[in-house]
Amino acid sequence: MTRRAYSPLTRRRLANFRANSRGFWSLWIFLVLFLVSLFAEFIANDRPLLVSYDGHFYYPIFHDYTEADLGGDLPIEADYRDAEVAKRIDARGWIVWPPIPFDYRTINFHLPSPAPSPPTAANLLGTDDQGRDVLARLIYGFRISVLFGLVLTVASSVIGVAAGAIQGYYGGLTDLFLQRFLEIWSGLPVLYLLIILSSIVQPDFWWLLGIMLLFSWMSLVDLVRAEFLRARNFDYVRAAKALGVSNPVIIWRHVLPNAMVATLTFLPFILNGSITTLTSLDFLGFGLPPGSPSLGELLAEGKDNLQAPWLGLTAFFVLAIMLSLLIFIGEAVRDAFDPRKING
Amino acid sequence: MSSTLLSTSEVVRVYGRRLSLLGQGGKPVRAVDGVSIGVARGRTLGIVGESGSGKTTLARMMVGLLPPTAGSIEIDGRSVPELALSDRKTLHRMVQMVFQDPVSSLNPRKTVRSILEAPLKALLGMGPEQRNQRIAELLSLVSLRAEFADRYPHEFSGGQAQRIGIARALAAEPELIVLDEPVSSLDVSVQAQVLLLLSDLQRRLNLTYVFISHDLAVVETISDEVAVMHLGKVVERGLRAQIFAKPQHDYTRLLLSSIPAVRRRAQ
Numbered sequence: 249m250t251r252r253a254y255s256p257l258t259r260r261r262l263a264n265f266r267a268n269s270r271g272f273w274s275l276w277i278f279l280v281l282f283l284v285s286l287f288a289e290f291i292a293n294d295r296p297l298l299v300s301y302d303g304h305f306y307y308p309i310f311h312d313y314t315e316a317d318l319g320g321d322l323p324i325e326a327d328y329r330d331a332e333v334a335k336r337i338d339a340r341g342w343i344v345w346p347p348i349p350f351d352y353r354t355i356n357f358h359l360p361s362p363a364p365s366p367p368t369a370a371n372l373l374g375t376d377d378q379g380r381d382v383l384a385r386l387i388y389g390f391r392i393s394v395l396f397g398l399v400l401t402v403a404s405s406v407i408g409v410a411a412g413a414i415q416g417y418y419g420g421l422t423d424l425f426l427q428r429f430l431e432i433w434s435g436l437p438v439l440y441l442l443i444i445l446s447s448i449v450q451p452d453f454w455w456l457l458g459i460m461l462l463f464s465w466m467s468l469v470d471l472v473r474a475e476f477l478r479a480r481n482f483d484y485v486r487a488a489k490a491l492g493v494s495n496p497v498i499i500w501r502h503v504l505p506n507a508m509v510a511t512l513t514f515l516p517f518i519l520n521g522s523i524t525t526l527t528s529l530d531f532l533g534f535g536l537p538p539g540s541p542s543l544g545e546l547l548a549e550g551k552d553n554l555q556a557p558w559l560g561l562t563a564f565f566v567l568a569i570m571l572s573l574l575i576f577i578g579e580a581v582r583d584a585f586d587p588r589k590i591n592g
Numbered sequence: 593m594s595s596t597l598l599s600t601s602e603v604v605r606v607y608g609r610r611l612s613l614l615g616q617g618g619k620p621v622r623a624v625d626g627v628s629i630g631v632a633r634g635r636t637l638g639i640v641g642e643s644g645s646g647k648t649t650l651a652r653m654m655v656g657l658l659p660p661t662a663g664s665i666e667i668d669g670r671s672v673p674e675l676a677l678s679d680r681k682t683l684h685r686m687v688q689m690v691f692q693d694p695v696s697s698l699n700p701r702k703t704v705r706s707i708l709e710a711p712l713k714a715l716l717g718m719g720p721e722q723r724n725q726r727i728a729e730l731l732s733l734v735s736l737r738a739e740f741a742d743r744y745p746h747e748f749s750g751g752q753a754q755r756i757g758i759a760r761a762l763a764a765e766p767e768l769i770v771l772d773e774p775v776s777s778l779d780v781s782v783q784a785q786v787l788l789l790l791s792d793l794q795r796r797l798n799l800t801y802v803f804i805s806h807d808l809a810v811v812e813t814i815s816d817e818v819a820v821m822h823l824g825k826v827v828e829r830g831l832r833a834q835i836f837a838k839p840q841h842d843y844t845r846l847l848l849s850s851i852p853a854v855r856r857r858a859q
Contacts, residue, residue, distance in 0.1 A: 256703075256742060257701070257703070257744075482696055482697075483691040483692070483693060483696045483697035484696065484697050484698055484699040486652075486657055486689070486691065486697075487689065487691060487697050487698075487757075487760065488699075488710060489657060490655050490656075490657060490684055490688060490689045491684060491688075491710050491711040491714055491715060491760070491763075491764060492680050492681045492683075492684040492685075492711065492714045492715045492764075493710055493714045494714075497714075502699055502702075505701045506699070506700070506701060
């Protein structure tokens, strides 16, 4: 028999997923937003996409050019936003800019009003209190939040499911000792550890991820353990044992798929939680290094500049929409994995 | 005439004896308390008893799913508990089990095909071609249509699901099948079909059965020999006719007299 592309089970799951149209469209919207944000450098950048000068093409996003390369005098990196540079290029060629001609670090020195300046044609969502474009920072911040959330969720789920599976399946003393360890471990104060850590090292993306991972893996353990404790007494697990299937295979092939529904139902919440955690750490100033684009930092600026409501509102709506989309996707995933749900 | 395939001698299983931080745990329960029985090749041993008499515990020990606390269980001259630790494959190619609840004994997320494939892969190491052929054979052995192979357990009735359970046990080509209340969750007409199927299979494949039930009528239909269990002990054992015609033990008499009156009138 040749294996078909999708088994009937997979097909039914896909159909169930599609049947939940809110979740289905949420997934597409989220994927589009995420994909767009992955190409942030091509959408919001203070370097042009393409420069034609003197019959030659230049690709400033991929390559650094000096002003000397572009007909100037100085052997320093070209600042394409500089009026002199632009004028020189315009005289002997042309420039293609990204839709948003600002990077997340770019300071707009030509603001019509003091920073934070309200939305204008140049800065669609206004600027923050350092004159940086909010939309550009938003795109980069969204990307870093989602990436952080995804990596943290995947890593902590893998560890959590493995630990829960071992605990629940073997039970007895293994369960007893791991459970006591979990109780002690979950008693450690995460926030203090982060504060102490940030006074020793400058926490970057990976440092934060590592220290969050040390504690976030526990969220799934109880759930998976309970599922395994229940499932290990099922007759089909006994039957599998009687059929000579080894313990790791039983855990992987027979019990885990049944524990997966509960796990998957939790995943979007964990992803949400991870993103919220990063945002709140950034908000408090214990998160990503200063200057990094992040939703938490935008929220903090919104709080500090109540006279500039576009800051807080932007951060709020982006967070609210992103988290809601993830929840809707989670609901559809849960429906898809429900074995009793035939269709609709 | 026929040699003994499976025998137990003074088997004991105690539950609930464990160390606890706060004094003693609960009082230990002797679920199976010194049982010595045997079954000859190609025959059926019926084990009857009320709920809690230790039948299922005994069954699980016979297939090596539970280690006995004391005593020995031997199949074909080899120790079951030892095989269960050292060589499960050999053990499970000799003895298989059919469970009481046909629905919970089938993984709801697997098709019939992958349920039946597991023993073919794990125990017999068959390739995909052979497996497909064998699955079709197994389904026809238990009188199910071949196209059922790609369905899920919840799409079947109790009787059909139990046939799949039986096919799964047959897949390993065992000599002995321990049937733990295989028909008690089915309604009466389906019970009869499954019992007929079982005795038909026994004749065709020369199987040996240990048939566990609380239903005397069912045991009477299928068994050659009967053992009556009460509170973890075998209180009486003998040939079927003997037990049903001239029960020796008080408990057996009690059991027999508790068969509903409708049946007695029908006889």
